[in-house]
Amino acid sequence: MDEIRLRAASHALAPGFGDPANFKLGDCGTQRNLSEEGRRQARAIGKAFRERGVPVEQVFSSQWCRCRETAELAFGAFREQPALNSFFKQPALEAAQTRAMKEMLAGHPPAAGNLILVTHQVNISALTGIVPDPGEMVVAAINERGALAPKARIRIAP
Secondary structure, three states: OOOEEEEEEEOOOOOOOOOOOOOEOOEHHHOOOOOHHHHHHHHHHHHHHHHHOOOEEEEEEOOOHHHHHHHHHHHOOOEEOHHHOOOOOOHHHHHHHHHHHHHHHHOOOOOOOEEEEEEOHHHHHHHHOOOOOOOOEEEEEEOOOOOEEEEEEEOOOO
């Protein structure tokens, strides 16, 4: 059974906790956003991939602005994936979103490169059992059924 590699990255440093009460998905002015340190961290994530020659097949991001900006600064092109959206303030969504993430991964054919998921701590924890720091990556092997085997953690300092 072929395995594909997954790197689930928590968005880079975005000061604060949770999102403001007036949060709107399409309005970055209502969300926690990356600090300048977070932007440097996001660029450093991409640089680390390039310097090590790590192949990237596809990048998926939560629709939250801090995740999209992390994905763009680190990797350039990315696709939004609603299953990667935070369920921090709506824990009842955890099971359905985690199942949707696993189905997405299982439906992705084995590839030469890595799949990158830029998402939130709660999503990565639900998917892997690991609680990442901002900008930290969890590297996992994924089999064709979507089962994950965490292999490593990579921390990129802001």
